[in-house]
Amino acid sequence: xxxxxxxxxxxxxxxxxxxxxxxxxxxxxxxxxxxxxxxxxxxxxxxxxxxxxxxxxxxxxxxxxxxxxxxxxxxxxxxxxxxxxxxxxxxxxxxxxxxxxxxxxxxxxxxxxxxxxxxxxxxxxxxxxxxxxxxxxxxxxxxxxxxxxxxxxxxxxxxxxxxxxxxxxxxxxxxxxxxxxxxxxxxxxxxxxxxxxxxxxxxxxxxxxxxxxxx
Amino acid sequence: xxxxxxxxxxxxxxxxxxxxxxxxxxxxxxxxxxxxxxxxxxxxxxxxxxxxxxxxxxxxxxxxxxxxxxxxxxxxxxxxxxxx
Numbered sequence: 001x002x003x004x005x006x007x008x009x010x011x012x013x014x015x016x017x018x019x020x021x022x023x024x025x026x027x028x029x030x031x032x033x034x035x036x037x038x039x040x041x042x043x044x045x046x047x048x049x050x051x052x053x054x055x056x057x058x059x060x061x062x063x064x065x066x067x068x069x070x071x072x073x074x075x076x077x078x079x080x081x082x083x084x085x086x087x088x089x090x091x092x093x094x095x096x097x098x099x100x101x102x103x104x105x106x107x108x109x110x111x112x113x114x115x116x117x118x119x120x121x122x123x124x125x126x127x128x129x130x131x132x133x134x135x136x137x138x139x140x141x142x143x144x145x146x147x148x149x150x151x152x153x154x155x156x157x158x159x160x161x162x163x164x165x166x167x168x169x170x171x172x173x174x175x176x177x178x179x180x181x182x183x184x185x186x187x188x189x190x191x192x193x194x195x196x197x198x199x200x201x202x203x204x205x206x207x208x209x210x211x212x213x214x215x
Numbered sequence: 216x217x218x219x220x221x222x223x224x225x226x227x228x229x230x231x232x233x234x235x236x237x238x239x240x241x242x243x244x245x246x247x248x249x250x251x252x253x254x255x256x257x258x259x260x261x262x263x264x265x266x267x268x269x270x271x272x273x274x275x276x277x278x279x280x281x282x283x284x285x286x287x288x289x290x291x292x293x294x295x296x297x298x299x
Contacts, residue, residue: 009257014257014259015261018264023267024260024261024264025265027260027263027264027276027279028260032288043287046254054243055257059256072279073280074256074280075276075280077276140222151255152234153234153255154253185250204255205255205257
């Protein structure tokens with residue numbers, strides 16, 4: 001089953017001063033990733049945004065991999081961003097779609113054990129949103145980002161499901177779709193109460209929610 | 216420090232990151248930080264950093280990876296305190 005993973009970080013909810021502390025960021029990025037930032041991104045991306053970009057990519061990789069190996073434990077230091085390319089223009093003006101315009105997103109290559117994954121990241125003033133896939137071609141990846149009113153965990157969970165289902169219902173018209181969780185807490189899509197092979201990834205943080213899935 | 220004393224201190228470390236105060240009061244070894252206490256994963260590093268400061272310990276990568284539920288948090292903290 002081809003899987004994707006996604007994550008969203010609300011920039012208004014992060015602690016910038018703490019993120020810049022060595023004892024904090026060293027639990028998220030490796031020395032090699034710090035060198036990548038110093039050499040290629042220090043003049044264009046605030047350090048705290050690089051750290052949370054790395055976090056969102058790594059969490060996305062974990063979500064993608066956990067679906068295949070449910071016993072995995074999230075370990076940021078073992079997920080390594082080996083390449084990262086910056087966008088050549090501003091971020092996209094739309095927050096839901098299929099695939100990515102490569103000129104407006106950060107594009108990364110990520111190593112996780114023997115696996116190589118690819119990432120796309122959108123950074124705005126409000127959030128950092130990442131999607132990863134085993135393929136470098138995201139043409140079949142559907143994704144969405146939405147701002148919601150509540151920061152309550154149950155409300156976030158309901159909102160992201162409603163948001164993703166609205167897109168799914170356009171792709172599977174007439175089907176009775178639901179989003180549930182499997183025994184390992186991975187979200188799954190049910191059609192007439194039977195799981196369909198469309199792995200979906202959901203994310204929420206503060207006032208922002210996001211989803212990704214591959215069709 | 217007994218396990219119960221460590222648990223009581225751990226509750227104070229976790230408190231800023233969960234709104235589920237009722238569940239926090241009754242946490243046990245099996246309580247999952249994300250699933251049960253609804254802590255956002257983005258705050259897990261905060262909890263590790265705060266635990267390091269609270270107990271004056273250093274938590275390495277591999278130990279941090281294990282801190283997914285209350286029992287494993289207590290195991291790691293106790294292990295690191297004993298190593299001091």
